Amino acid sequence: MIWQQFANGLAIGSVYALIALGLTMVYGVLRILHIAHAGVYALGAYVGLLVFRFIPNFWLALAITMVASSFAGIILQRYLYAPLLALPRIVPLIASIGLFIAMEEIFRLIAGPYILAFPADPGLGGIEWGIVRITNNQFLVFLVTVSLLATLWFVMSKTKLGLAMKATSQDLEIASVMGINTERIIATNFLIGSALAGAAGVLVGVYFNSVYPTMGSIPAYKALAIIVLGGLGSIPGTVLGGLLIGLGETLLLGLINIPFPRDALAFIIMIIILMFRPYGLLGKE
């Protein structure tokens, strides 16, 4: 039973990590809280479902979604955030919240306020190891997130592009003096982050077999808690934070069965940890 819960928690936690990664990458280069990132996540779920309805192939839907959502991310960066960067932090924050609200409304107006089913079967099957049974959906989530995270890790630590991205997130000005095309790096951060969010949208849509306009609301705020927990801008910290929150929620609620809302729990964990580490788990001053 506990191992079952563990598998659930890990699945949910890895999806959280996937969403929060984009947020942390954007924060790393631009120092803005990209609330509308959760809108990109919901957009991903809708795009994936739309593609799936025409061609019922999960992998194709996932691929097209990632392309589409990375486009969306780049458009947001260029036309929404770029002109606001020199202004006080609160300005891009409010604009981002406004955009997120508007996106949810657009989804509702176009697709209707209903919960739509996303009955994709990627044809993986489940796994059973003794008492632990990993359902096919859980397996799917693990497979996709682990391969995406591994790819991201490879890009960030083994390629020139990754080095440039790291340098840019350390100090934008110095990076640009060193001859890094920071404009392109910023766009790349949005591209990768949004692609990950789109993938997360499809995964969650399939995992819970539901896609609805406000599906981004809770992840929007929970992802904030996660990136703060990990230390704003830290990629390993974010993955750690996502898994921690996913496991924490599932284990605490599944085992102790306390009547407490799982959505506030992420913030309680976050506030407690911030009291001891004001810059998050893996953050620096």
Added chain:
Amino acid sequence: MFGGYIITVAVTIGIYIILAMSLNIITGYAGQISLGHAAFWGIGAYCSALLSTRLGLPFWIGLPMTIAITALTGSLLAIPCLRVREDFLAITTIGINFVVQAVFLYVPFFGGAMGIGGIRSPFSTSSFFWITLIFVLVCIVLDRWLVTSWIGLALESIREDETAAAISGIDVVRFKVAAFAIGSGLTGLAGHLYAHFMTFISADDFGFPQSIVILSMIVFGGIGTLRGAILGAIILGVAPEIFRPVLDYRTLIYGGLLIFMMRFQPGGILGDQSVLPKLFRMVRQRSPALVRSG
């Protein structure tokens, strides 16, 4: 003298004005971004409702107690906020909002999902309007006093540059707590009025979206200015009524308006650097010259 509908809208706007002013003290003057202001409002409203329904305290006795308790809780909740800066602070305040709302929703003492009903108001709807109006005026006077006082100068210097303020001898922690205490004291007032006007409250009234609405008010009107807070509260208070015919698009318009404002007039309608106040200053500077030359 007015219809009930108009009065209800007017009282709601009055409460919004007090809320916007109180957030303006924390975010506009002291520069501490709070995305969880509705939590303090909720604390005020629940405190007021409990004092009224459980202890049967009358309106005027409950009022100072609610303000004091909310100011105290506000400054206690500010303690986690003092450890963190800027974006960490913004997210911590979101967290506080979610946690406070969860407490209202899940602790039976606060009525759970049912909320608290049966709060008795001693006033008729129209006298409630006048009482709200008087409180709004009192708050305006308080605000004017605050910005000319030493506290006001200290808060603004913290907003401008925390480190420079500290090396100028300003106890940053003490004044940040003061900002949260004064701001949440005023939200306590707003909560008291709200609870007694609505006679029924529930946790849903004080969620994170409400915090965004309050923040939008001051950003819309012009952050850091009293006139901006008032105008923003009026606009966002009236807008839902005006857009009632296009109910289905109301939230979309709200979101679009936020983007539009930030993109083209990020200082708000009446912010110091915005178009309207600049025009106004130009006109005012020119007119005495005209008088003299004529």
Added chain:
Amino acid sequence: MAFLEVRCLTKEFYGLRALDRVDFSVEERKILGIIGPNGAGKTTLFNIISGILRPTAGEIQFQGARINHLKPHQIAMAGIARTFQIVRPFGNFTVLKNVLVGFGHRFYPGLFSSAYRFEKETHLERAREILARVGMETYQGSIAKNLPLGLKKHLEIARALALDPSLLLLDEPMAGLQYEEFEKLAGLIRGLREEGITIVLIEHNMQVVMDLCERIVVLDHGVKIAEGSPEEVRTDPQVIEAYIGQEETVA
């Protein structure tokens, strides 16, 4: 007993030593210069003395009392004022209001006095006097962020003087100024010393340092490599070594 005494001061950032067992002291009513190549740890030293950073080890004594555990505002109240190399005025305030901020600890000490008006005529008068000291009386109504760099630098000094300090830490006050302004500012610094203010000065311009300071401390990579009169420091081989490539300015 020295007026300000720094003993064995060490500061590490992520394992790197920005300051390594630095000792020096300043006598009352003297001007001490601190020089050193970029990255020598000069500004870090000021940040520690003014309480913005905590030292990893070591001790600072001011007028015989240990101050390295105090918060920045407590150190300011004890009588240590500073300026920043990269100016940080309160940008949206007027020049006059910038100066008024420094009056808080003297005129509004308690909770209740904090409720009084900050624009009292006596305070405004005093603030204008301070602005006149630094030659900025005509700019009192200007918004600080719109001032040119030279005036912002002077405003920093005015804001520091508002604290009525007995020790003034000046972090490269000449940097970015026109040559003609040097002499005026040097005169102001000498005048402040005459009034009894002790001054510690970080400065890159050697001419200014040599002219103004009685004693000079030289830092390099966080280590004190020399200390003495301008003449001693000028001829110290280690100092010349540290400044290789910049010898022209030393000589």
